[in-house]
Amino acid sequence: MTTTRDTLLQVEAEKSFDVERIRAEFPILNQKVNGKPLVYLDNAATSQKPQVVIDAISRYYLEENSNIHRGVHFLSDKATQSFEAARRKIQRFINAASQKEIIYVRGTTEAINLVAQTYGRRNFRQGDEILISAMEHHSNIVPWQMLAEEKGLVLRVIPMNDRGELFLDKYESMFNERTRFVSVVHVSNALGTINPVRLMISIAHSHGVPVLIDGAQAVSHGRIDVRDLDCDFYAFSGHKMYGPTGVGILYGKEHLLEAMPPYQGGGDMIRTVTYQKTTYNDLPYKFEAGTPNIAGGVGLGATIDFLNRIDFDAAIQHEREVFEYASAVLPEIKGLRVIGTAKEKASVHSFTLEGIHPHDIGTILDDEGIAIRTGHHCAQPVMQCFNIPATARASFALYNTKEEVETLVKGIYRVMEVFE
């Protein structure tokens, strides 16, 4: 009995996360910038890609390239199988009930626009209300604003406190008989706040209102289970989760997707076409007009294989430790103000330095080989909320290390030295 248990422990120990081995799988990390080893802390903008993903895309073009769902020939069949196998991997990764619920799109932005232009356009009437939050990315504001302008809808904003946490009591009180939809971000790209979306979804459902979750920043920092969340729609991008750009996913509950009109018209989304009438294809193809980003889908499938192989849970744990280390050391820097101090945060540390503009911080850190993002992070209303024009943002991924946090801290002291 004891022996078995020890063996199990040993197996677990062997599986534990070795960050250097992981870093070796991301060739781009192994380079110098301005003569210094690259410290890549702009993961919220886009993450780097492991060799296996790059290889999968390359292999697709080398060996399988063909159009999908139409040819009877060998290559077309192979390409279709790879693309559809990736869809099933994505389905399992987020625990969706069916592959019909996995729609390939270009990214989170297109996923949100799709829902606004199909579900929203079909179901919302003048005076109807949509709830979004005070910490949305522009991509979860503008599609709703455009629809609101067209149809005379009211866009209402769930407020947040000065730590960057939503007021849940106010959220609950915003529901009325005109509330038709809630669209909120899971993890804020500007503040790092993890919103209690499971609770927010259940509140919305108690009022009979469906919810879309913008998961762009969430998928790579924790396990997503769409059935556990019970969200109606979940949107995310491949490129922020170690996958390729130009491919993303809209998850939607099957009965909602069934009832929605198509998004774009074209090939692949139809069943029959005559000049009098067109009938539409089944899910998920109804929403996938035109030749999709086949290599992107295949690459995203390879990304999920990668995350499963490396023990994603251990990777998340490692990233969390590095993130918490940064949470502890950054506020010790005199003159540094952390923007977004929610109790539940992931990946993102936004900050300002007294008397030094974020753009200057970014340039000087770059000279040290450190890549961060500076600016408003496509979240201008968030900046207005904190009464600042911009922030410097360091965002972490599973390949970052505590040593890199220390390099960042030294870099920030360098910034202050230049401006002394």
Added chain:
Amino acid sequence: MSALRELYQEVILDHNKSPRNFRRMEHPDRKVDGYNPLCGDHYTIFLKMDGDVIADISFEGAGCAISKASASVMSSMVKGKTKKEAEDLFQRFHDLVTGEADPTQDTGKFGRLAAFSGVSEFPARVKCASLAWHTLRAALETNEHRVSTE
């Protein structure tokens, strides 16, 4: 560090810390907003004209050290200049920050503008350095009330 030191020269740090002509102007003849949507830098430039001559200039707003120092140096250089002279300075400045001119060749030609020679090594910062100049140009030449470097 040398390229960086070249960028953040003393003149720039000084003008960033204590910008000249940094105030709102009452009853300006012209007032134009300049905005860089990429980084959120925004300045308003106020002008008082005496015929073709810039009788007074001031600015307000917020942005990075490069953009603020550039607005400050510009304001102190164009005061009392004609539209044509200001336009010439703009051209020299533009050549300098885009790397088309070498200030070490003809130091007299650039004067205080030479402090911005380091910008050409940082393509991402050319827009910061140019924002105030584009705004001034709009104020002098067009009826636009808002310019953008995008």
